[in-house]
Amino acid sequence: MELHVPARPAPFRFRPRAAALLVIDMQGDFLLPGGFGEALGNDVGELQRTIAPTRAVLDAARAAGLLVVHTREGHRPDLSDCPPAKRAHGRSGLRIGEPGPRGRILVRGEAGWDIVPELAPGPGEPVIDKPGKGAFHATDLEAVLRNHGIEALFVAGVTTEVCVQSTVREANDRGFRCLVLADCVASYFPEYHRVTLDMIAAQGGIAGSVGTSADVIAALA
Ligand code: TIU
Numbered sequence: 001m002e003l004h005v006p007a008r009p010a011p012f013r014f015r016p017r018a019a020a021l022l023v024i025d026m027q028g029d030f031l032l033p034g035g036f037g038e039a040l041g042n043d044v045g046e047l048q049r050t051i052a053p054t055r056a057v058l059d060a061a062r063a064a065g066l067l068v069v070h071t072r073e074g075h076r077p078d079l080s081d082c083p084p085a086k087r088a089h090g091r092s093g094l095r096i097g098e099p100g101p102r103g104r105i106l107v108r109g110e111a112g113w114d115i116v117p118e119l120a121p122g123p124g125e126p127v128i129d130k131p132g133k134g135a136f137h138a139t140d141l142e143a144v145l146r147n148h149g150i151e152a153l154f155v156a157g158v159t160t161e162v163c164v165q166s167t168v169r170e171a172n173d174r175g176f177r178c179l180v181l182a183d184c185v186a187s188y189f190p191e192y193h194r195v196t197l198d199m200i201a202a203q204g205g206i207a208g209s210v211g212t213s214a215d216v217i218a219a220l221a
Contacts, residue, residue, distance in 0.1 A: 024157025029112035134166035156184030178208035
């Protein structure tokens with residue numbers, strides 16, 4: 001069965017059995033007040049608007065039997081998987097591994113590293129722990145998707161121009177077709193969000209397609 005979703009630059013077609021929902025880095029350190037993102041001076045309100053529509057598409061994907069995959073950005077407690085350049089990034093007191101308002105910043109197992117409760121992974125849903133921005137870098141995401149016969153990805157998560165864009169480009173190079181859900185992705189910088197979605201869909205969908213959660217939910221109903 002092939003379904004179609006309205007999208008930029010053209011309708012996005014998919015077979016439910018070969019489609020997955022990929023939810024990227026919906027972690028407290030990025031989304032919640034008192035987290036790493038806010039400590040960096042960002043307005044987390046921009047990101048919080050993604051939680052409700054992502055929850056709605058998550059419910060629809062689960063009901064339709066789609067594979068749901070979650071990612072978390074974070075590092076080993078000894079930071080042995082964190083490149084020195086990434087570790088040195090940012091102001092002192094706000095670097096990866098340092099104590100933040102929700103525990104050590106972007107360290108696996110800390111409170112801020114957890115996925116927000118509304119979007120908690122369900123039983124059996126793969127969770128990919130990633131040390132980088134792209135979800136394919138140094139992870140088994142590609143193996144998980146290929147072993148499930150996945151060819152199309154619905155993409156939600158944060159932030160649009162950082163981990164979402166990196167992941168979509170990595171996916172595109174590996175032959176996966178991505179539909180980025182505009183209302184389920186966000187940036188601390190609205191302009192970067194808008195321009196990133198334009199870039200993805202430009203040149204006939206050079207990196208992917210852009211749609212909405214409502215249209216995916218309608219297609220899956
Ligand atoms: N997940 C993700 O996007 N990680 C970031 O570091 N994003 C920023 O916008 N900084």
